[in-house]
Each structure stands twice: as structure tokens, then as C-alpha cells.
Amino acid sequence: MATKDPLFTVLKLAKDAEEQAALKLKAAQFEHQKRLNQLQALRDYRLDYMRQLAAQQGQPIRADYYQQFHRFVRQVDEAIKQQLAVVAEADRQKQHRQQHWMEKQQKRKAVEMLLEKKALQRQQRADKQEQKLIDEFAAQQFLRRKLTNGI
Template identity: 40%
Template sequence: MSNQALALILERAKDDEDKASLALNQARVERENYYIQLQQIEQYRLDYCRQLSERGQQGLTASSYGHLQKFLNQLDETLTKQKQAASQFDFQVEQCSEHWHEMRKKRRSIEWLLEKKQTERQQFLDRQEQKMMDEFATLQFARRMSIKR
């Protein structure tokens, strides 16, 4: 495969790695936002329970208490659903991370191959140069010997 073709493949691999990196960063941001939202809901629930307790000390009707308790149950259900979604966000980050590592490995392999081909090319050129120098030295020696005769 030519160096030019490998260079094009390398550019494509770099683009793929960049895209994978962006996807990984996006997945991390989404997971972080999820945890912030979860924390806000938990904090809201705590604040609501504190207010419910304060209002309960002042006296509540059974009807009011029932409505407040129903809302608290809804908050608990929301928290349960939110906590179940955590594994999905973690899984997405894990998948994106694995994909990014694969793209990085692919890019590095192509770079290694290019470097190997360049090293081989340089070694070939060095051998060619050495061969020409040896031939030149042999011709000079042969001329000197023919002049001395």
C-alpha cells in the first residue's frame, strides 16, 4: 500500500478518533447532568419533608396530610425511576470509552505502519547510497591500478 493511501487512511482514522472523543465527552456531560438533576430532586425531597414536618407541628387536617403525603410518594417514585436510569448513563459512557480506545488503537497502528514503511524506505535508500559509494570506490581503485600499470 502506498504512503499516500496510508496517509489518507490515517486522516480518516484521526477523524474517527476525534468523533469518538466528542461522543465520549458528550456522554460524560449527559451523565454528569443526570447526577446533578438527581441530586436536585433528592434535595427538593429533603426540603419538602422538612416543610411537611414543620407544617405538621402546626397542625394539619387529614385531607391536607393525605395530599402532602401523596406528593411525597410521587417524588419517591420519580427518584426511584431516576436512579434506575443511572446504569444507562454509565453504560453509555463505558461504550463510548471502549469505542474511543478502539479508534485510538487503530490510529496508532496506522501511524506505526507508516513509520515502519518510512524506516524501510530510508534503509533502502541508505543501502542504495552505500552500494553506489562502494561502486564508486571500486571504480576509482580500478582506475588507479590501471594508471600505475
């Protein structure tokens, strides 16, 4: 009887939805981390480039080299700015996926709780029925003894 309960179908669907949400969350977390790594690589690249200039301090630098250097640094800064926006979007996507997964998890848990409640109610009914049968059997035995001893 319990296996024919439509809630088992609902539970399976809820578990499947939660699993899909978890996979999407994992992908969003991976994408966010990938974007963060790219941002850090850009920052490291800029830092290395600045160190190269600092290492040349005290040495004569051609004006065109200096202008080219600053132009390149501005381009790297712009790339960092753009990457920050990409990281922010990846973070928003990750947060959205996490919220979605949590909602699916709550739905699954609610269905499981309903099934547990129904199972508990079935068990309580069965226990009452069993107790009723035991009581009837004891009453019949009592009456038989009374009749047997009374005759």
C-alpha cells in the same frame, strides 16, 4: 512515492472516525452529567421538603396536610427511582461510547504504526542503496589510484 500510499487514505479515515467517536463520547459524558445533576436536584428537593416537615415538629399538623405531604414524598421518591434508571442508561451509553472511541483510537494507532514501519523500511533501503553507491565509488577510486600509481 510515500504520499501515494493508500494507507494515508486509510489513516485519514481512521482519524475522522476517531474524531467522530470522541465527539459522541463527549456528548454522552455531558448527557450523563446532566442526568446526574437532575438526580441530585431531585434528592436535594426531597431533603429540603423533609427539612420543612422536621422544622414543624412539635407543632400541630393537620391530618390532610400530613397525608398530602407523604403522597408528595412518594411521588418525589418515584421520580428519583425513575431518574436513577435514566442515569444508569446514560452511564451505559457513556461506557459504550468510550469503548467505541478506544477501538477507533487503536485502529488509528495501528495504521500509524504501519506507516512508520513502511517509512523505516524505505529509509533502510535508501541507506543501503546509498552505502552501496559509496562503496562502489570508493572501490572505483581505489582502482583508479592503483592504476594511476601502477602505470
